[in-house]
Amino acid sequence: MVESKEQSHNGTSTTTDVEALPDAHLLNEAVQSFSFEGLSVSVPVKGSKEERRIIDDVSGLFRAGEMVALMGPSGCGKTTLLNLLAGRTSDLSPVGKTFVNGGELSRSTFRKISSYVEQEDHLIGSLTARETLDFSAKLALSRSISTVERRRRIDALLASFGLVENQATLVGTPIRRGLSGGQKRRLGVASSLITCPKILFLDEPTSGLDSAASFEVISYLKNVCKQNRLIVICSIHQPSTATFNLFDTLFLLSSGKLCYAGPLAETSSYFGTLGYEIPHFYNPAEYLLELINVDFAQDKAAATEQLHGIQSSWRSSEKLKAITQSIATVKSEKTDVVLEAQRTRNQILIPFILLHRSFVKSYRDVFAYGVRILMYLGLAIMMGTVWLRLSTHQDSIQPFVNAIFFGSAFMSFMAVAYVPAFLEDRASFIKERNNGLYGPASFIVANFLIGIPYLFLISFLFSVVSYWLSNFYPSGAAFFYWVMWLFLDLLAAEGLVVLMSSLFPIFVVALALTAFANGLWMSVGGFLVSPRVLNVFWKYWARYIDYQAYVFQGMMVNEFSRRNYQCGEGCHCMYPSALEDKCMIDGDAVLQVYGYKTGKNGEWAGILVAIIFAYRLLAWVVLKLKKT
Numbered sequence: 145m146v147e148s149k150e151q152s153h154n155g156t157s158t159t160t161d162v163e164a165l166p167d168a169h170l171l172n173e174a175v176q177s178f179s180f181e182g183l184s185v186s187v188p189v190k191g192s193k194e195e196r197r198i199i200d201d202v203s204g205l206f207r208a209g210e211m212v213a214l215m216g217p218s219g220c221g222k223t224t225l226l227n228l229l230a231g232r233t234s235d236l237s238p239v240g241k242t243f244v245n246g247g248e249l250s251r252s253t254f255r256k257i258s259s260y261v262e263q264e265d266h267l268i269g270s271l272t273a274r275e276t277l278d279f280s281a282k283l284a285l286s287r288s289i290s291t292v293e294r295r296r297r298i299d300a301l302l303a304s305f306g307l308v309e310n311q312a313t314l315v316g317t318p319i320r321r322g323l324s325g326g327q328k329r330r331l332g333v334a335s336s337l338i339t340c341p342k343i344l345f346l347d348e349p350t351s352g353l354d355s356a357a358s359f360e361v362i363s364y365l366k367n368v369c370k371q372n373r374l375i376v377i378c379s380i381h382q383p384s385t386a387t388f389n390l391f392d393t394l395f396l397l398s399s400g401k402l403c404y405a406g407p408l409a410e411t412s413s414y415f416g417t418l419g420y421e422i423p424h425f426y427n428p429a430e431y432l433l434e435l436i437n438v439d440f441a442q443d444k445a446a447a448t449e450q451l452h453g454i455q456s457s458w459r460s461s462e463k464l465k466a467i468t469q470s471i472a473t474v475k476s477e478k479t480d481v482v483l484e485a486q487r488t489r490n491q492i493l494i495p496f497i498l499l500h501r502s503f504v505k506s507y508r509d510v511f512a513y514g515v516r517i518l519m520y521l522g523l524a525i526m527m528g529t530v531w532l533r534l535s536t537h538q539d540s541i542q543p544f545v546n547a548i549f550f551g552s553a554f555m556s557f558m559a560v561a562y563v564p565a566f567l568e569d570r571a572s573f574i575k576e577r578n579n580g581l582y583g584p585a586s587f588i589v590a591n592f593l594i595g596i597p598y599l600f601l602i603s604f605l606f607s608v609v610s611y612w613l614s615n616f617y618p619s620g621a622a623f624f625y626w627v628m629w630l631f632l633d634l635l636a637a638e639g640l641v642v643l644m645s646s647l648f649p650i651f652v653v654a655l656a657l658t659a660f661a662n663g664l665w666m667s668v669g670g671f672l673v674s675p676r677v678l679n680v681f682w683k684y685w686a687r688y689i690d691y692q693a694y695v696f697q698g699m700m701v702n703e704f705s706r707r708n709y710q711c712g713e714g715c716h717c718m719y720p721s722a723l724e725d726k727c728m729i730d731g732d733a734v735l736q737v738y739g740y741k742t743g744k745n746g747e748w749a750g751i752l753v754a755i756i757f758a759y760r761l762l763a764w765v766v767l768k769l770k771k772t
């Protein structure tokens with residue numbers, strides 16, 4: 145155990161016992177202070193031209209090794225302020241400035257020295273704790289860091305967050321229990337430290353945890369903060385007394401305004417001088433929150449008056465003057481932020497690291513592909529037994545057409561089963577992109593590549609079962625053409641899921657829109673309304689970009705261009721063709737009814753490939769433009 149003395153921002157010192165870390169790569173020597181002045185944000189009030197200030201003239205200064213609790217009643221602006229400090233408010237226009245070591249930093253440099261841990265972990269459930277850190281490290285660290293060094297850093301982080309014994313435990317999926325809630329939260333924090341940030345922002349790191357687990361998370365965090373002189377800023381709801389006392393500094397907000405900002409140890413005396421003694425044996429956090437909360441007060445007018453009094457006392461306090469003076473001093477003594485020179489990461493490798501991670505996920509997480517493989521196999525058995533051993537008699541022509549439609553359209557429709565898995569991956573991507581690990585191109589490429597073997601396997605298994613059971617044209621070439629059409633169908637359907645879920649990353653909305661789009665493609669694809677009959681509105685745009693239409697006509701040609709069928713009793717032929725005098729129907733006659741030409745396989749497959757790439761390209765554009 146070592147003892148460290150830290151200077152808090154108004155010059156008083158706090159003493160803490162901390163455990164020595166086995167490694168010092170996290171040590172912050174670059175950032176001595178993080179300050180901000182006059183931060184304000186207004187949002188329009190719905191239905192009026194007025195604006196409401198949700199953060200109102202907030203200033204503060206934190207020093208290396210300081211652990212800050214950002215506290216206040218629900219809706220007071222904690223998350224907004226945290227995002228503002230972290231430079232993550234793309235939809236708002238804040239005023240005020242932030243300084244690191246007294247100087248302003250560009251957004252990209254600030255990203256390099258800071259990290260943000262969101263309330264939701266967005267960890268991949270089918271990876272172990274060590275793998276989670278290992279993949280984060282591979283994505284984050286430049287190649288100049290050797291494998292041995294990377295492992296050493298991971299070992300250090302596992303040790304720092306008490307996860308050594310659980311390093312081989314899975315994070316946990318809905319059907320496989322893994323780490324506990326507190327362990328998951330610690331792992332989330334550890335993985336955001338892999339980039340060695342100097343300033344760490346955490347949005348309610350204890351939400352959803354019981355008081356024991358909350359205490360554990362914050363104490364591990366505190367040790368790391370002290371040992372490495374990091375600046376740690378946490379928004380926190382209502383900590384227990386023990387957890388509250390772990391913080392050095394309290395930043396107390398209500399209705400967007402500061403009520404107190406200073407050492408936690410001085411909170412009691414400060415509020416005492418205002419006439420609000422924190423009672424002994426009472427949770428101080430709870431007392432302070434009740435004091436400044438207007439929403440649940442029985443006498444709203446009195447509570448509001450009390451709050452205004454506390455806020456105005458803060459504005460005229462000596463403590464605020466000391467903070468303002470300290471900010472002016474650090475600005476006048478401005479020093480540069482000197483970061484270690486890092487070789488840039490090899491961007492080409494990133495999709496392959498993501499691919500490796502997705503591969504591990506896909507074979508461990510049955511929900512990613514396993515359930516879909518089973519679902520499609522079930523569908524193949526159902527289809528093969530319903531359309532069982534069709535003959536080459538003309539009575540089987542319509543069932544063949546129906547089977548082709550059902551096979552292609554229903555397969556695309558069932559791709560909606562991929563929505564939840566994609567939304568989980570997208571959430572990890574957003575978190576990792578915000579922490580500067582990689583961009584949408586790497587994500588889209590890796591996501592596309594990982595799908596290829598699984599979708600091929602699904603297409604192949606589905607066809608092995610249903611093609612031969614239903615007695616489609618029995619030749620190896622025809623079988624593999626069929627597999628090809630199905631494979632392209634699934635690739636396009638998955639691309640549609642990726643596009644819709646990127647546009648509307650809400651499960652029900654993505655599901656409904658994908659189903660709607662597939663319903664539309666199904667309706668105009670050529671089976672339900674023949675292209676000869678389809679009205680011009682749909683005919684001249686929708687059909688050309690309808691992937692299901694190309695799959696349907698490709699499969700139709702595959703079956704009917706190769707076979708002839710026997711006419712009915714008395715040589716009655718349902719489709720007139722040149723073979724009528726032999727009591728046969730030339731399969732081409734069926735194709736003519738739909739207006740399908742033969743010899744166009746290459747063109748149609750090419751268009752399908754273009755549609756598949758177009759969906760991915762559009763999804764990339766959406767992810768590039770949509771930051772959350």
Ligand SMILES: Nc1ncnc2c1ncn2[C@@H]1O[C@H](COP(=O)(O)OP(=O)(O)OP(=O)(O)O)[C@@H](O)[C@H]1O
Pocket residue numbers: 187188198216217218219220221222223224225235236
């Ligand atoms: N982009 C925005 N547009 C309009 N209003 C917003 C926006 N962001 C936040 N607000 C409003 O600002 C206030 C503060 O929100 P914020 O989420 O920061 O509070 P909070 O203290 O983190 O709340 P909680 O503890 O409940 O999570 C709320 O009234 C919220 O509705």
